Amino acid sequence: MSFLALDGLVKRYDGTAAVDGVSLALERGEMLALLGPSGSGKTTTLRLLAGFEIPDAGRVVVDGEDVTRTEPVARRFGMVFQHYALFPHLDVSENVAFGLESLGVRGEELGRRVAQALALVDLAGYERRRIAQLSGGQQQRVALARALAPEPRVLLLDEPLSNLDPTLRERTRREIRDLIRRVGITTVLVTHEQDEAFELGDRVAVLRQGRLEQVGAPDDLYASPANLFVGGFVGRGSTLPVTVLGTVERGVRVRIDEVEWDLERASAQPAPPPGPATMLVRPEALRLAQAGPGALPATVTGRRFVGPSALFTVLAESGSLIEVVAPPRAVKIGERVGVMPSRRAGGGIHLFPPESR
Amino acid sequence: MIRSRRSQIIGATLLLLLVWLVVYPLVLVLIEGVRGPEGWTLEYVRLFLDRPTEWQALWGSLWTSLASVVLAAVIGVPLAFLFSRYDLPGGRILSALVALPAVLPPLVGVIAFMFLYGETGFVSLLVQRLLRLQEPPWRLQGAGAILLVHAYSMYVYFYLLVSAALAGLDASLFEAAASLGAGRWRTLRRVVLPHLYPALGGAALLTFMTSLASFSAPYIFGGGFRVMTTQIVATRLNGENALAMVETVSLTGLALTALWLLRGSQPSSNAAGGRKGTAPERLPVSSRPLRLVLAALAWSLAGVLLLPHLTLLLVSFVPLGTWTTEPLPPEYTLRNYLTLVQDPVRARPLVNSLWLATVATVAAVALALLGAIVSVRRRIRGGRLIEGLLALPWAVPGTVFAIALATAFSVNAPHAGRFLLVGTLWILPLAYLVRNLPITSRAILAGVRALDPSLDEAAATLGARRWRTLRRITLPLLRPALLAGASLAFVTAFGDFVTSIILYTYDTRPISMEILSSLRQSDVGVAAAYGVVLMLVSGAVFALGAERGSAG
Known part of the structure; x- marks a missing residue:
């Protein structure tokens, strides 16, 4: 039995469902990232978990206890808010002590546990600082220490990195992950950044318009997206209208513009029926070649340097823009090229029913 | 936040209380104006419409208010520009001095003007001697006198609001305008002025409404000149109660119409806040002669602005009956102040005003x-x-509310929500309370809006129940707003004259009424001493509110 379960949660505002039947289950100590664009219902889901909102249907169960209607005060869920919500008139240690005092912790024990929580986030010695004197990163660590000090059953993080400088984000991401691992607390975080979701989440739940599209480990989401939305939202990729001509040995044959490609099928996917389809293709699943048979004719329109290779944008004659990875100096802008599936493209090309977006 | 049932019940109760306090008395006034001894009648409305004096009073209220707006703007706006844009010697002190008329409660300001520019005022006598005139050079009476007082006390609205707007201007706007080739005038016209419209509109509305409701200046200086506020009180004294109700309705109508016409220009409480960038640096005045002229002008202006305060202080040391025709009082004494403390009859109004306002x-x-x-x-x-x-x-003149409360609470009919409060201790605090609600709630609403709601939620996830959150988080963070609201309310109530004159009883007579009766007995020293006390307490409370406000 899972430690934290969200069971068919529904929340409507003025008739429209912000969260529409979301069910998730987390093991004790697991980290789950809720990923989705704005308006996907991820923040509402988090607020239902925290108890700020009461769902119209469904249940939240933690450790076998139904807390759906338990007030936030009594839920013992820790939360780090997007803008931290530190109490500006209290100093660092008073902020961290606030939740402990609610539990009746007093005197020496209080001091000991505040110190412990601050040591955990590497802020020992900052007890008497005012909140306004801290950097953004330090404020975030105080917020973490404050949420963790009362030893909550579940930790909730709302866009934990959105308030930090881009240069700080990557480091902070690692620090948060290591810290949560060390504490071993069951964690749900909300983000719209896939990098963040991939690094912090053991599993990632992709939401769209209040519905859960897919849950899985980051590499599973990338390798086998359940639908075009997940495929497009997770990782880079181009979408092309194609026609499925039929199955061939170990794969399917498709026609793009006037060209036919034989694609190796990814194992899990059912064979698509013949007829129109939408193809999602990762940049690394394609290669640039001489124009010729089997190559889709296109013109190079852009190049973005990304280290050892470059990401080229090419314009097919049908008007589709396609991204292809190639060595940085492979082609020049304006050059006419051919696009072909790379030899081991199987995991990087997905076929979906047409307009399934 | 979840709409809880308990909040809804508290809200409904509050709503009922406010309707009873704020709306119900006004409705009763409306009814009383069309009801005679034998039921409904339009007799009093007809009486009102037929009397030219009523129209004169209404017109007087309207045009003096409009003229006050113009005068206040003409003084306040250039001053705001001068002090915000130019670096003058002693500029910081000066810009604080310029706001000083605000610490004079209306009645106190009026009597200070009387001591200064009245028939035997310092300035009048000085001019008379200098020019060797037989008579005082002017008479401080009628519309001119009213406008003088209004201009003096109300330009502060323009000064403060425009200064705040100028301080909120991003310096990069000027740089952008300059880089786009706009000269100084074009920048002023196209960049600065549009930015000031909300402040100007807000100040105009504030001045208009204050002036429409003004009572002290017309009451003391009006003479034969009629405005509606004093007309209402006079009609009521004549015993024409129903007619006074019709007049009250007409003044309310004028105020609400003005508010409706100028809607949208209410000063927003955070007009200057929340923008990025830095305020423009004050420009140094490089030319030395110009600098001297500007400084001399600014300082003499500050002197003129301070004259009423100084006069009050001076007169408060004059013993009874010693000062007749000399330009300066011949004798000085501390007796007037000692009387306020030692004489129980004299001390009573001080104590009254303190507890009433509190x-x-x-x-x-x-x-x-x-x-x-x-x-x-x-x-x-x-x-x-x-x-x-x-x-x-806020939209309804103080006189109107005083009349409305006097009407609503002059009979004992608990089933109709009316209690006999007129003539008791409780009518004045009630009237002050109603009058204070707008300024207090404006400050507090702004403070509550600025509170991040997630602070409440954070406290909840940390296990704090509602009371602990209120005590530990909400109230400490609201302290600046609460203090600002409270200090404004206290100062207004402490110096109140307009509602007191209609509702006071001998036992609850506030300072303003005692000032008036001291003047009637020609005891100018004691009147001035009361005035100084009002001025000092107002100033101290303002300073307290502002200081705590900025420290938090």
Whole structure:
């Protein structure tokens, strides 16, 4: 039995469902990232978990206890808010002590546990600082220490990195992950950044318009997206209208513009029926070649340097823009090229029913 | 936040209370004006319409208010520009001095003007001697005198609001305009002025409404000149009660019409806040002669502005009956102040005003805080209505509310929500409370709006129940707003004249009424001493509110 379960949660505002039947289950100590664009219902889901909102249907169960209607005060869920919500008139240690005092912790024990929580986030010695004197990163660590000090059953993080400088984000991401691992607390975080979701989440739940599209480990989401939305939202990729001509040995044959490609099928996917389809293709699943048979004719329109290779944008004659990875100096802008599936493209090309977006 | 049932019940109770306090008395006035001994009648309305004096009074109110707006703007706006844009010697002190008329309660300002520019005032006598005139050079009476007082006390609105707007201008706007080739005038016209429109509109509205409601200046200096506020009080003294009701309705109508016409230009409480960038640096005045001229002008202006305060102080040391025709009083004494403390009859108004204002302030702050929390934080149904009712008394002149309360609470009919309060201790605190609701709730609403709602949620996830959150988080963070609201309310109530003159009783006579009766007995020294006390207490409370406000 899972430690934290969200069971068919529904929340409507003025008739429209912000969260529409979301069910998730987390093991004790697991980290789950809720990923989705704005308006996907991820923040509402988090607020239902925290108890700020009461769902119209469904249940939240933690450790076998139904807390759906338990007030936030009594839920013992820790939360780090997007803008931290530190109490500006209290100093660092008073902020961290606030939740402990609610539990009746007093005197020496209080001091000991505040110190412990601050040591955990590497802020020992900052007890008497005012909140306004801290950097953004330090404020975030105080917020973490404050949420963790009362030893909550579940930790909730709302866009934990959105308030930090881009240069700080990557480091902070690692620090948060290591810290949560060390504490071993069951964690749900909300983000719209896939990098963040991939690094912090053991599993990632992709939401769209209040519905859960897919849950899985980051590499599973990338390798086998359940639908075009997940495929497009997770990782880079181009979408092309194609026609499925039929199955061939170990794969399917498709026609793009006037060209036919034989694609190796990814194992899990059912064979698509013949007829129109939408193809999602990762940049690394394609290669640039001489124009010729089997190559889709296109013109190079852009190049973005990304280290050892470059990401080229090419314009097919049908008007589709396609991204292809190639060595940085492979082609020049304006050059006419051919696009072909790379030899081991199987995991990087997905076929979906047409307009399934 | 979840709309809880408890918040909804508190909100509904508050709503009822406000309707009873703010709307119900006004409705009763409306009814009394069309009801005679034998039922409904339009007799009094006809009487009102037929009398030319009524039209004169209404017209007098309207045009003096418009003229006050123009005068206040002409003084206040250039001053704001001068002090915000140019670096003058002693500029910081000066810009503080310029706001000083604000610490003079209306009646005190009026008597200070009388001591200065009245028939035997210092300035009048000085001019008379210098020019060797037989008579005083002017008579401080009629519309001119009223406008003089209004201009003096109300330019502060323009000065403060425009200064705040100028301080809120981003310096990069000027740089951008300059880089786009705009000269100084074009920048002023196209960049600065449009930015100032809200401040100008807000100040104009504030001045107009204050001037329309002004009572002290017309009452003391009006002479034969009629405005509606004094007309109402006179009609009531004549015993024509129903006619006074019709007049009250007409003045309310004028105020509401003005508000409706100028709607949208209410000064928003955070007009200057929340923008990025830095305020433009003050420009140094490089030319030395110009610098001297500007400085001399600014300092002599500050002198003129300070004259009423100084006069009050001087006169407060004059013993009774010693000062007749000399330009300066021949004798000085501390007796007047000692009397205020030692003579129980003289001390009574001080004590009265203190407790009346304190009760009214505490009640106003409590109601405003409750209203702000249920409306902004709990987002109950009817929250906007509560905010509207809290703000409503601002739109209605003080005289109107005094008459309305005097009407509503002059009979004992508990089933109709009317209690006999007129003539008791409680009518004045009630009147002050109603009058204080708008300024108090404006400050407190702004404070509550600025509170991050996730602070409440954070406290909840940390296990703090509602009371602990209120005590440890909400109230400490609201302290600046609460203090600002309370200090404004206290100062207004402490110096109140306009409602007191209609509702006071001998036992609850406030300082303003005692000043008036001292003047009637020609005891100018004691009147001035009371005035100085009012001025000092107002100044101290303002300073306290502002200092705590900025420290938090």
